[in-house]
Amino acid sequence: MAERALRADARRNRERVLAAARRAFAERGYAVPLDEIAAAAGVGPGTVYRHFPTKEALFEAVSVANVEDLAAEARARAGSDDPVAALSGFLDRVADQALAKRDLPDAFAGAGAEAMAAAVADLHSAFGALLERAKEAGGVRRDISVSDLIALLKGLLHAVGDDPDPNLRHRLLAVVRDGLRPSEG
Template sequence: MSKPVLRADARRNRARVLAAAEEAFAADGLAVPLDDIARLAGVGAGTVYRHFPSKEALFQAVVVERLEQYADEAQELIDSAAPASAFYDYLPRVIEQAARNRAMCEALGAAGGSTYKAETGERFRVNLGALLERAQSAGIVRSDIDTDDLRALIVGALAVERYAPGNQRVVQVLLDGLRVG
């Protein structure tokens, strides 16, 4: 079953709600009131509810959109001629972006993000795994690490970020620990 096509104004309102929600959830996580999101988007609460039946559904939509972006970025890098820079540039970028976004920290920390639209979470996991495998095949990442280990390390880095914001040293230790020799 395909999704119904939204009118142009409804698409614009939905995009405004998603953008406002991403901003609000990034700052406050799930604690942000839905009315605040509606106000930030410049729409009424009824408009938000027409697109998203609950705050949790809106939160999930924001997280899924971001996970899709991470998966797309990884997909673009999989066939890179420079697997070392592809891997070692991508990983800290994801950690930095997710760390600035409380919603992503909460989502990725919840069972490794598996609660967010299975196909999106799986696509992110598969593409992350492909980047890891390419880097391992090139001999630049330890061979005893798998995708689940890497996701756990990302979640750990995000937890550290909560306690020591902006501490790039921790991410560097993580990256150094992944390097061969």
């Protein structure tokens, strides 16, 4: 059964709820009450529940949108004239995003419903294209896969998640970049 198109005002309200939820989840995590998200969006709680019957559904919608945004960015960066620099910039972007939005490492694992699994598969494909371009340019070891790189990122993000040292992420990303380089000779 096809979903019915939303009226313009309902579509605007849904987008406002999603924008408020993105900010709230990024700042305070999953624990933020739905009533606060509704107030931040300028709508009543009933409007939130009409679009998202549970807090989990809203959280998943926000997470799917975040992963879709990253996939779109990876695809855009794959067309760069300098794919090695593009990959490096994307790694920085993923680390920044994951520190601001704590759900990203779990999303990389494909956690959640069908929509999340599809978004993660799209991200893997886009990230893979970016990685392959960097390999072809000679800036990344040939034996590295997207799964390898995502596992490294998940470990790095877990390690720096609660660490008070703001430079730890940069140092660990430098180690990951060094490990990605082809060996000389």
